[in-house]
Amino acid sequence: xxxxxxxxxxxxxxxxxxxxxxxxxxxxxxxxxxxxxxxxxxxxxxxxxxxxxxxxxxxxxxxxxxxxxxxxxxxxxxxxxxxxxxxxxxxxxxxxxxxxxxxxxxxxxxxxxxxxxxxxxxxxxxxxxxxxxxxxxxxxxxxxxxxxxxxxxxxxxxxxxxxxxxxxxxxxxxxxxxxxxxxxxxxxxxxxxxxxxxxxxxxxxxxxxxxxxxxxxxxxxxxxxxxxxxxxxxxxxxxxxxxxxxxxxxxxxxxxxxxxxxxxxxxxxxxxxxxxxxxxxxxxxxxxxxxxxxxxxxxxxxxxxxxxxxxxxxxxxxxxxxxxxxxxxxxxxxxxxxxxxxxxxxxxxxxxxxxxxxxxxxxxxxxxxxxxxxxxxxxxxxx
Amino acid sequence: xxxxxxxxxxxxxxxxxxxxxxxxxxxxxxxxxxxxxxxxxxxxxxxxxxxxxxxxxxxxxxxxxxxxxxxxxxxxxxxxxxxxxxxxxxxxxxxxxxxxxxxxxxxxxxxxxxxxxxxxxxxxxxxxxxxxxxxxxxxxxxxxxxxxxxxxxxxxxxxxxxxxxxxxxxxxxxxxxxxxxxxxxxxxxxxxxxxxxxxxxxxxxxxxxxxxxxxxxxxxxxxxxxxxxxxxxxxxxxxxxxxxxxxxxxxxxxxxxxxxxxxxxxxxxxxxxxxxxxxxxxxxxxxx
Numbered sequence: 001x002x003x004x005x006x007x008x009x010x011x012x013x014x015x016x017x018x019x020x021x022x023x024x025x026x027x028x029x030x031x032x033x034x035x036x037x038x039x040x041x042x043x044x045x046x047x048x049x050x051x052x053x054x055x056x057x058x059x060x061x062x063x064x065x066x067x068x069x070x071x072x073x074x075x076x077x078x079x080x081x082x083x084x085x086x087x088x089x090x091x092x093x094x095x096x097x098x099x100x101x102x103x104x105x106x107x108x109x110x111x112x113x114x115x116x117x118x119x120x121x122x123x124x125x126x127x128x129x130x131x132x133x134x135x136x137x138x139x140x141x142x143x144x145x146x147x148x149x150x151x152x153x154x155x156x157x158x159x160x161x162x163x164x165x166x167x168x169x170x171x172x173x174x175x176x177x178x179x180x181x182x183x184x185x186x187x188x189x190x191x192x193x194x195x196x197x198x199x200x201x202x203x204x205x206x207x208x209x210x211x212x213x214x215x216x217x218x219x220x221x222x223x224x225x226x227x228x229x230x231x232x233x234x235x236x237x238x239x240x241x242x243x244x245x246x247x248x249x250x251x252x253x254x255x256x257x258x259x260x261x262x263x264x265x266x267x268x269x270x271x272x273x274x275x276x277x278x279x280x281x282x283x284x285x286x287x288x289x290x291x292x293x294x295x296x297x298x299x300x301x302x303x304x305x306x307x308x309x310x311x312x313x314x315x316x317x318x319x320x321x322x323x324x325x326x327x328x329x330x331x332x333x334x335x336x337x338x339x340x341x342x343x344x345x346x347x348x349x350x351x352x353x354x355x356x357x358x359x360x361x362x363x364x365x366x367x368x369x370x371x372x373x374x375x376x377x378x379x380x381x382x383x
Numbered sequence: 384x385x386x387x388x389x390x391x392x393x394x395x396x397x398x399x400x401x402x403x404x405x406x407x408x409x410x411x412x413x414x415x416x417x418x419x420x421x422x423x424x425x426x427x428x429x430x431x432x433x434x435x436x437x438x439x440x441x442x443x444x445x446x447x448x449x450x451x452x453x454x455x456x457x458x459x460x461x462x463x464x465x466x467x468x469x470x471x472x473x474x475x476x477x478x479x480x481x482x483x484x485x486x487x488x489x490x491x492x493x494x495x496x497x498x499x500x501x502x503x504x505x506x507x508x509x510x511x512x513x514x515x516x517x518x519x520x521x522x523x524x525x526x527x528x529x530x531x532x533x534x535x536x537x538x539x540x541x542x543x544x545x546x547x548x549x550x551x552x553x554x555x556x557x558x559x560x561x562x563x564x565x566x567x568x569x570x571x572x573x574x575x576x577x578x579x580x581x582x583x584x585x586x587x588x589x590x591x592x593x594x595x596x597x598x599x600x601x602x603x604x605x606x607x608x609x610x611x612x613x614x615x616x617x618x619x620x621x622x623x624x625x626x627x628x629x630x631x632x633x634x635x636x637x638x639x640x641x642x643x644x645x646x647x648x649x650x651x652x653x654x655x656x657x658x659x660x661x662x663x664x665x666x667x668x669x670x671x
Contacts (some may be wrong), residue, residue, distance in 0.1 A: 057566050077569045084570045090563040094585040103581075104571030155571065 003068045005031040005054065005129035005160040010048050010063035012215075025215035026063070029206045031193065031208070033068070038206040041238070043154045047195045048087075048249040051161050054193060055084050082151035084161040089144050091136040092096050095286060097123075098132045099145050104155040122150040125184070138272075144174040149181070153188055160185075162194045166201065178205055199239055205225070212233055217304040229363055233354040236284045242315055242327045244284045248352070251279055260353070263322035265300040267348060269362075281361070282354040286314070286328040291352035294346030302326050307333065317344060399421035404656050424647075427640040429453055435637065452641035458632060461641055465624035466619055470649075471534050472609075472620065473602040478543035480549050480598035483542070490555025493562070503554065505539065510547035514607040517543055522611050532618045538606040543603035549594040556590030596653060603649060621646055 012024040024046040026027055031037045036251040037048035037157045052058040053065055056077035071079055083104070091100050099106075105115045123129045126146040131139055135146065146166060152160055162181070166174045182205055185192050193247075194203055202209050203223040211218040211226065218237045219226060230236035236244040249267075259268040260283055267283070302318035313331040320326050328344055336342055353362035393401070404530065426443050431451040435442055454463040491503060522531075523538050530536040560576055568578040586590075609620040618628075625642045628634040 055566075055570055057570070078572050078574060080570075082570060084567065086563040086567055089560055090567040092564060092568075092582055092586070094588075103568070103573075107391045107568075107577065109574040121509060151567075151571070162569075335481070 001158055002034040002189050004033040005033075005064040005159065005191060005193070006064075007050070008052065008064045008066070010050070010060045010065060012046070012053060012058060013061045022215055024053070024060075027212075027215070027217055029217065029220060031191060034189065034193045035192055036182070036194065037206045037208045037210060038196060038202040039210045039216070040196055040199055040202040041212035043197060044214075045212040047197075047210075047212050048163055049215075050212075051084075051163055051193060054159065055082055055161050056080050066240060066299055080159075081155075081157050082156035082159040082161055082301035083155050085145075085148045085152045085165045087164040089165075089168075091144055091147055091151075093136055095136075096132070097134055097136065097139070099149055099155055100136065100225050101132075103186075103218075104151065108155070116312065118154050118188060120153040121152075125187075126150050126180070128286075141169055142177065145169060145173075145177060146180075149184070153184060153190070155170075156188075157171050157190055159188045160188070160192045162192065164196055165198075166198075174201075180209060181205065183225045198242070203239070207298045211237075211238060228365070229360075230284075230352065231360050232286060233282060233352075233360070234359040236352055236360070239346065240286055242287050242329070244286050244325075245326050246322065247283045247285075247324050247326070249283045251280050251281055262300070263320040263324060267298045267351070269348070276293040279333045279354060282356075282358075284354060285346050285350055287325075287329040289369075290328045290330065290331045290344045290346050292328070292330045292342065292344055294345050296342060296350070298347065300347040302328060302342045302344060304338055306338060307309060307336050309334070318342065358371070409652040420457065424640045424643050427636055428644040429476075429641075430637070431601075432635050432637040454636040455634075455638050456641055460628065460638075461617065461619070462621070462645070465619050465621040466645065468534070468613075468618060469603065469620040469622070471605065472537045472541060473599060473649075475534065476540035476602045477595050477598040479538060480542045480602075481591055481595045483546050484549035484553040484594045484598075485584075485587070487550045488557045488590075489579070491550075491554045492557040492560075493565075497548075503585075506547050506554075508548050510551065512544075514605070515545050518607050518611040521608070522658075525527070525612060531630055532613055532615050534565045537609060537612045537620070540612055541605055544608065545598040552594050552597065553587070553590055556587055556593075560586050589660045592657055596657055596660070598649060599653060603646075 007025045007029040008029050009028050010024055011026050013021055013024070014021045027046075027050065027205050042045050049058060053060055056072070056075055056079075060073060064071055064164055066072060067080070078253070092103065095103065095279070098116075098245065101122055102110075102115045102119045107117065109167070110118075115172045119132070120129070123132055124148060126218065128143055128146050128150065131143055131147070136144055139147065152162075157220040165181075166177055169177065181192075181194075184304060193337060196248075203226075208220060209223050209226050210220045213234055219231050221229070226235065226239050230239060230244075233246060239248065247264040252259050252261050252266075253255060254261075254266065254268065257271060259266045262283060265282070300320065302316065304316055304318045306317040308315040313329055314333050316330070316333050317337055318326050319327065328342065330344075333342065348364040351364040352360050354365070355361045423443060426445050429450075429452075430442070431444055431447070431449045434447045434449070487506075491499065503526070517540075521543065525531050525540075527534045528536075540567065560583065564582050565578050568582050569575070573581060603660045604622065605620070606622045609623045613619055613623065621642070625646065627637065629638050
């Protein structure tokens, strides 16, 4: 039975040689039962530590972890009905594939006949029937990962934990296994918690994405919401490929209204928007939302440095006149070369405004009366 | 070095050939110094002294193999008794030392405790002691406890010399066994003991077999400890016993070489059957 997971002000400190390192800092979070939740963030943000606390491999310094109504904070891993797939895959080298998958069932005293039946079923789902009698060393990386997955879900866990299970696989295998894992999730009655540093995996597979920063919660939302409404500069820059362009702007009074003045452009804001007068703000624009040419209200020039062609579209890496790095994704820049100057434009609807503390103080799409619909989908995220 | 595409003083092929010749010469030289003594031992052991020394010279091409030397050993010495003593203490201390090493190596790599690095350094430090340094204090200890002339005492003494290195070896080996293997078993419901039995020990097998071989070699070849702990003739090990043969008038070169041959058999068998594990274990310990 899938179970919901609740973290209440969970804190984890590690002490080494008198230094205290806070890996997870008072994290509170609810994970609905049966959902697919992904923890994402850069290395050292506490995502794996959080997962290990869910598994029982680490004990929180303070706070509680509950599965449904049951407080499991201090339960050892053996007493939780969880399965975990490790980053290092961790197959037992001395056991055959069949024994590897069935080890958990054997521990729980499932009779051999039933064990074999369930192993065969799992192997069929994962398309590794032909490998069952081989040893792990004879398998390819992708097959090993499938075996690890099989060992995890054959036990019918309440919670399935996956710790960067694909970080050592090549891109093609990754996209195959992504589909595989989602299919498994649909078939199984289990809550999946997935840890990754790869935002593509987070955005494509999850019902809910938890973005962490230095052990603290940065934002938790469904992928599309996270992409369209990042609550801070950090989230806006982490989610989306390439990263959101962020430009320093001055807030100035112009023509009776407020305008954001950046290197080579000025963006006037609608009346009533409160951006700390005379302060500095940072303006965020996703590279995908820039139009080549002058269709948008606000125009600026980019000095092209590198052009990457991705097939239908290209990524232009360039700089604004003051040297701020600035990227543009477009299908209309095929002939751009380094040294060119590219004219691009955008509207307020395409922009985020971040305060000096990095919090989002304005979602352009909410305040641009004439263009309320979002100009591009989350499709821009996946390469 | 200038090995660029045959443009040096000698061509690439010639270099390779020279290299091979050097390797073979070295191997030959080493074989001469190891094989010849072993050959001499075997030949003298399997000929009667009369044949060996016939004609006033040493005959090293066996013409009349005989078991006469072995029969003399069996008939007029305590060789069998010594051999059994050796086997008992060697097996005992091999098992004890390996068990201690596996437990200590697992503990040192899997648990954090105060004084851990001190303990680890102490292990390496105690490995520096030569057996004779330990022998006298151990004699005093065993004498006080009334344990002199017992297999048990010699087993402990031999373990004291082999355990430090075995611990160090297992400590190194366990560092190469990923903790994720154990964690994966725990999450699946296996207790710590069950995990040790099902996962840790099978994976660490090359490591503890190496440790056992080392402990065996130390114990089997020991002379010092046996000489100090055992003072009664019937408790001597084969090494001590054999060394005394030369002092006896009734025992000659033939019998001495025969007993040497007997002493060589167990290590030879072990090297023959377990060398695969030995190399695996020692390469992890950085001793390749």
